[in-house]
Amino acid sequence: DSGVTQTPKHLITATGQRVTLRCSPRSGDLSVYWYQQSLDQGLQFLIHYYNGEERAKGNILERFSAQQFPDLHSELNLSSLELGDSALYFCASSALRGGGHMDTQYFGPGTRLTVL
Amino acid sequence: AQRVTQPEKLLSVFKGAPVELKCNYSYSGSPELFWYVQYSRQRLQLLLRHISRESIKGFTADLNKGETSFHLKKPFAQEEDSAMYYCALAVYGGATNKLIFGTGTLLAVQP
Numbered sequence: 001d002s003g004v005t006q007t008p009k010h011l012i013t014a015t016g017q018r019v020t021l022r023c024s025p026r027s028g029d030l031s032v033y034w035y036q037q038s039l040d041q042g043l044q045f046l047i048h049y050y051n052g053e054e055r056a057k058g059n060i061l062e063r064f065s066a067q068q069f070p071d072l073h074s075e076l077n078l079s080s081l082e083l084g085d086s087a088l089y090f091c092a093s094s095a096l097r098g099g100g101h102m103d104t105q106y107f108g109p110g111t112r113l114t115v116l
Numbered sequence: 117a118q119r120v121t122q123p124e125k126l127l128s129v130f131k132g133a134p135v136e137l138k139c140n141y142s143y144s145g146s147p148e149l150f151w152y153v154q155y156s157r158q159r160l161q162l163l164l165r166h167i168s169r170e171s172i173k174g175f176t177a178d179l180n181k182g183e184t185s186f187h188l189k190k191p192f193a194q195e196e197d198s199a200m201y202y203c204a205l206a207v208y209g210g211a212t213n214k215l216i217f218g219t220g221t222l223l224a225v226q227p
Contacts, residue, residue, distance in 0.1 A: 004159075033214065043202065043217035058214060090160065096213075105215060107152075107160040 003027065004093050004108035012114045018079040021111045025072055025093030031055075032074040033094070033105060034066055038087035049074055081115045088112050117141050122218035126163040129193050130226050134178050137188040137221050139177075139203030149186040149214070151177055155199045163201070165190075173197070193225045 003026035013019055025032050034046040045058035049068035060066075063081075068074040073075075078085060089112075092105040119142040129135055141147055151163040164172045166179040166186060177188045185201060200222050204215040 035215075035217075042219045045214040045216070045217075048214060056214060092160075094213075103213075104150075104162055104165065106162070109159045 002095055004091060004109050006089075006108035008111060009025050009109065010112050010114070012116065013081060014116055015081055015083060017079065017081050017115075019113065021076040021078070021089050021091075021113070023074045023076070023093075023108055024090035025091075026075070026106055029093035029095050029106070030072060031094045031096060032068055032072070033073070033092045034060075034076050035090045035092065036087050037090060037110070038084075043090075046076070055096065078113070083115050086115045088111055118205060118207050118216050120203050120216050120218035122201075122203055122221050124221045125219070126143075126222045126223050126224065128224045128226060131195055132192050133224065135188075135190045135197070135225075137201050137203075138184045138225065139218060141205050142205075143184075143205055143207070145208065146189065146207075147179065147181070147184075149177075149179060150204040150206065151175070151186075151188050152202045152204055153199050154202065154220075156190065157167045160202065193223075195225045195227060198225045200225055 004026045007022045030051045033048045039045045047066050048055040048062040052068045063079050066076045088110045090110045092107045094103045094105045096103040121140045152160045155215045157210045175190045200220050202220045203218040
């Protein structure tokens with residue numbers, strides 16, 4: 001167990017709806033990364049937060065947003081959902097702020113989102 | 117362009133046979149590479165990173181900058197090695213580190 005937790009495990013919703021995925025990093029880790037894993041795109045980096053601040057965005061749609069709270073947990077908000085948003089969403093945490101030597105990212109169990 | 121290529125979607129071997137999971141990368145900087153494993157219904161777990169040069173569960177991987185490869189090897193496959201294996205490249209971009217993943221190779225070890 002890497003210590004990263006994600007809730008919920010599964011989420012089923014309808015097109016047009018909005019959902020929030022939650023991630024708690026390992027104790028002491030200040031960085032949280034979000035990734036999307038889909039059948040056609042594989043694992044794609046979405047966004048990185050460090051100690052409450054956004055550090056970088058990857059292939060994240062404008063309908064998606066994230067934040068990291070003072071207690072360091074992070075939420076990924078997905079709105080105006082489309083069928084193609086169905087995927088497994090992982091978060092990962094690491095100790096460092098990024099931009100330099102790579103530290104290990106530890107992954108959570110993921111949230112499986114199904115959009116009907 | 118930053119890219120990780122895993123050419124095999126599926127690799128099926130018999131127990132006791134050698135295993136080589138291929139990974140090639142494209143990156144203009146100094147590469148830092150990882151192998152992650154995902155067992156059925158479990159989270160991604162770090163298997164090894166090239167700078168550690170350690171062997172985990174009998175797996176090794178050597179970075180070959182000339183061939184831009186980071187193939188994962190194990191001399192004798194075990195059934196419990198059956199899993200999805202992802203090669204990942206760390207990319208440093210100013211304020212962030214991010215991982216670029218390959219599409220993964222499913223290793224199936226037959227009894």
